[in-house]
Amino acid sequence: MIYDVLIAGGGPVGLFLACELRLAGLSVLVLEQAEDPRSPLKRLPFGMRGLSAPTIEAFYRRGLLDELTAPKPAKDSAPSAAHWMHQSRRPGGHFAGIQFFHDNIDTSKWPYRLPSPAGTSMMVEMESLETVLAARAEAMGVEIRRGFGVEEFDQSDEDVTVRAGGETFRGSWLVGCDGGRSTVRKAGGFEFVGTDPEFTGYSAEIEMADPDKLRPGRHYTATGMYTYTPPGTITMVDFDGGAFHRTQPITLEHVQKVLRRISVTDATLTALKLATTWTDRAYQATAYRKGRILLAGDAAHIHSPLGGQGLNLGLGDAMNLGWKLAATIRGEAPDGLLDTYSSERHPIGAQVLDWSRAQVGLMRPSRSSRALEAIIRDLIDTRDGAAYFAERVWGVSLRYDLGGSHPLVGRSAPDFELVDGRRLGDLLRAGRGLLLDFDACAPFEALASRWADRITYVASDAKDRRGLSALFTRPDGVVAWAGETAPNPEDVARAASQWFGEPGKEPASV
Missing domain, CATH: 3.50.50.60 (FAD/NAD(P)-binding domain)
Structure with a gap:
């Protein structure tokens, strides 16, 4: 076969x-x-x-x-809570361990995001x-x-x-x-x-004789970084150029040695239950x-x-x-x-x-990195800073360069809720293109019929159309064309040809 x-x-x-x-x-x-x-x-x-x-x-x-x-x-046993779950504010994510918080994010910067199950x-x-x-x-x-x-x-x-x-x-x-x-x-x-690695990272489940010697949370030291989540989850970064990663067995003695050096404590491990290493090779x-x-x-x-x-x-x-x-x-x-x-x-x-x-x-365990960290902490705690880092971490700013003048082109389509209760997300389940016509324009329906085997046409108003008259998306939900007042159907036809070829066209050369 x-x-x-x-x-x-x-x-x-x-x-x-x-x-x-x-x-x-x-x-x-x-x-x-x-x-x-x-x-x-x-x-x-x-x-x-x-x-x-x-x-x-x-x-x-x-x-x-x-x-x-x-x-x-x-x-059988509940996992230990992440260290941030003990905080009074709800974190939205982090950059190198520096958190930004939901209550500081200005979502008005994303005018085309609509409430959605996603x-x-x-x-x-x-x-x-x-x-x-x-x-x-x-x-x-x-x-x-x-x-x-x-x-x-x-x-x-x-x-x-x-x-x-x-x-x-x-x-x-x-x-x-x-x-x-x-x-x-x-x-x-x-x-x-x-670029080659600068560090070996460790993730380990351990048991300790003296757990009070480690403070919960993420900590930068003069020799590296470690995060401790009680009762026994440790993540460490050892700036050794990635020398240990996949070169030797991960033993209790080795993990204890690295932990003591990075945490600057004499913490004693009594058991190594699970461990793995990783690097920053990019x-x-x-x-x-x-x-x-x-x-x-x-x-x-x-x-x-x-x-x-x-x-x-x-x-x-x-x-x-x-x-x-x-x-x-x-x-x-x-x-x-x-x-x-x-x-x-x-x-x-x-x-x-x-x-x-x-x-x-x-x-990096250097004074310049700690100085830069202090600046990033100040920036990430501002409304604009938190919104910027949220955009990047959450992927909200992702946009492909597809040409077109409308700010939605190349971005993920908003999850429009139609007046009949259907949502854009539901209309994409078949993996086809979607022409969403809020004004039920007859030329759009005729145009979509030319690609009826590849494009779904839906004529319905939306509860909040964000000023649009029609929207055309690829099968992955990325906006290929968006129109506001009196859109030209030929613009949609060009977008359909760009992503779906001409109806009846011979197979493309691969």
């Missing part, structure tokens, strides 16, 4: 991409190296991840949000997220092979042949979603460039496509986990790539559509890598 798409990697990015491709009716095989997707590192406390606005909106628009927010069965941020456990995505993928008909890590592959002008788990598989396309040490990226010869593929091979998620870009941007960045790749690759395979794509995946997502990846590097600069 020749699959439409082979996906290397069965983590959240690979699974979400598989769902997007199946939504378009493609045959998809996911090849995952691990036989068992479960891991203690995917559960509390280390498995907790923050989802940003674009990710939450993507899950909402595909009908996944309710599953992710459904009440979970009680655990908020600006939420927490999710990695294991729960993967479970929901895997269940959705399998229900949609995605084939998942666990214990089948990609070993090597060959590509021709027509297809890709992959060897994994001692077997051979063929697909029209191969997407590497196989993590920071991606076999697909390495075997595909992708150039991977960036690298990015110079291109996300070579022939019939594509990269997404950590296979395309790696950076430190500071600020929790990595998962969101990868899921954004999947949402952007899925419909474009599907249109290409189905022969419906206009020329160059697949190239926009890299041209849109590569700059976003580069921004996130620099955001991560900036946080590292603020964390």
Whole structure:
């Protein structure tokens, strides 16, 4: 059998991409190296991840949000509360550990954001997220092979042949979603460039003989940084150039030595229950496509986990790539559509890598970094400062350069609530383009009918239309065109041609 798409990697990015491709009716095989997707590192406390606005909106628009927010069965033991939960103000996020607070954010700076089931941020456990995505993928008909890590592959002008788990598989396309040490990226010869690590980070679950010797919360010292959440969760940053990461076993003695040096205490550990290391190495593929091979998620870009941007960045790749690759395979794509995946997502990846590097600069154990930290603390505690950091951390400011003069073009569409109770998010579940016509303009309906197999047309007023007369979005919910008074249908036709090709057009060359 020749699959439409082979996906290397069965983590959240690979699974979400598989769902997007199946939504378009493609045959998809996911090849995952691990036989068992479960891991203690995917559960509390280390498995907790923050989802940003674009990710939450993507899950909402595909009908996944309710599953992710459904009440979970009680655990045998409740996780320890994060140190910020003991504060009187509600944190909205942080930059290098410096928090900004909800009550300080001026949301009037975002005039096109409307109340929606999809908020600006939420927490999710990695294991729960993967479970929901895997269940959705399998229900949609995605084939998942666990214990089948990609070993090597060959590509021709027509297809890709992959060897994994001692077997051979063929697909029209191969997407590497196989993590920071991606076999697909390495075997595909992708150039991977960036900056080397400055530190080794530690996340550990420990038991202590004298827990009172560590103060809860995040602390910068003359030798590094540590965060302590009672009764026994520790995160540390040791500026050793990343020398310890994956070079030696993580022992109790070593963790205690590093903790004592960084915390400047003589704290004694009595047990090391779980530990992992990480670094701030920040690298990015110079291109996300070579022939019939594509990269997404950590296979395309790696950076430190500071600020929790990595998962969101990868899921954004999947949402952007899925419909474009599907249109290409189905022969419906206009020329160059697949190239926009890299041209849109590569700059976003580069921004996130620099955001991560900036946080590292603020964390260095130096007087200049502490002085800079004091300035950032003052700025982040202002209304404008809190709004700026919220925009970046929550992803509210994300915008693709699609041209067009309206400020909504290139941004995520507002979740308009129609007078009949339907919402824009619900109208995007089929993964099609959407022409939302608030004034029921007859030429718009005729225009949309030309792309009836790819575009949903809805004529209905909204309870709050924010001054718009009509709105046209891509399948990923990104606004391709927005009109206010007396819009010209030909403008919409040009936008439809740009993203969906001409009706009856011959398949584009890939």
